[in-house]
Structures are given as C-alpha cells and as structure tokens.
Amino acid sequence: MDINKPKVTLSIALTENGYIIAANGANITTPAGNEWLCPSEQLTIIASEQIQQHGSNSQLYRLISLMIDMQRTAITDELLSFFDTDLVCYYAKDPKDLVKWQQTYWSPILQWAKSQKITPLRTTTDTMPITHSKTAHDALEAYLDTLDDNQIVTASVASKLSSSVLTGLAFTAGILTAESAHNIAHADEYYQQDRYGEDELLTERLEENLTQFKQLQQFRDAF
Secondary structure (H helix, E strand, O other), X not given: OOOOOOOOOEEEEEEOOEEEEEEOOEEOEOOOOOEOOEOOHHHHHHHHHHHHHHXXXXXXXXXXXXXXXXXXXXXXXXXXXXXXXXXXXXOOOOOHHHHHHHHHHHHHHHHHHHHOOOOOOOOEOOOOOOOOOHHHHHHHHHHHHOOOHHHHHHHHHHHHHHOOHHHHHHHHOOOOOHHHHHHHHOHHHHHHHHHHOOXXXXXXXXXXXXXXXXXXXXXXXXX
16 A cells, blocks of 8 residues: 555554554555564554654654564674764864863763773774774674664664764663764764854754654664
C-alpha cells in the first residue's frame, strides 16, 4: 500500500510478531518489501501519526524499516569509516573560550569511550584528518559487535546527527539524552550564538536536529 497517497486511513493491530499498521486495509511494508513490524504499541501509535502527516518520509517509519531491512555489515563498515573524522576529536586552537567550551562538551565523551575500551584515541587542533590506530579501530569494531539490531540502527543515525560515532554510541547506550547529544553535536554553533547572537536560519536547523534526536530517543527506548 502506498502510504504517500492522500486520504489514507491507518489502523493498528497486534500480531504474534508485533504491531502492524494497515493503510486502507493493507498492511504497510518496508522499502524492501518486508513486513513492517514494531514491538511497542506506543511507538506504533506515534509512527502512525507521523505516517499520516509525512508518509514514507516520517522518521519512525524509516527507522523501523531500516532495522528490518538492515544490512548490518554495511552499517558497521560505515561507522568505522566515520571514526577518523569524529567531531569530538577535532578541537579548535583558539580562542581560549571556544577551546574551553569544546572541552566541557566533548571531554566526557572521550572519557566514556575510554571506559568502554575504545582506545587509544587521538585528538588534534589541526584541520588535517587524523587516523586512529588499528588498535582503536579494532576496539570500536568489537564494541559495535556487541550491539543488537535496534542499537546498531540507533548508533548509525545518531552518529550522523551528531557528526560523531562516539557521541552516537554514548547516546545509544543511554548515557546521553536527545538534548545532551544534540548539545554536544552542536557545541560550536551554540558557542557562536552565545558570543555573537542568534541566527534565525541556524536556529531552525538546530531545532530540526533536536526534533530528530527526540524521535530517535523514542525509537531507542522502545526496545
């Protein structure tokens, strides 16, 4: 059933495998054609409301579809490829108040990664890309292998929203809320606004990012 058509009537039902959504009487499917199933009634209700408004562009529809259709190896490889450009490893040289601001937001993430044995981590104040050691990459891969399907999807999306694999993983682990992960991801932007005043277009982008993080937290916490 095309959930993007206007005037679609949605209904929710419980099956032995989970909750489903029907559009005009036909069960919705994932982009790959698999049965769309959700383990949480509350999350299914929220997803249904989103689908009614945004069709297949709704975030919860896409998140659950991604989990069902997932190619786990591809997601893991993508996360590993992001690791060397992780935002929280790239500090400014100056001004001093910006450096202090970044340290306040980012240092706890590096400490958390260390507590999870994702080490050693390199940081830099240069714009040139750094390369973490094979030991660190292997440690990250070993950590990713411990995540279940919901968690690896959460980590993938959170890492993109935050430009940081480590922030995405801390969020996935429940160490960070949507708000705190968002603030870490956009520490530089909030510094600019704190120092120079609010920018309307930037504020809109920040609000959209926070909204996506909040929806991702609903997905994370439903499993």
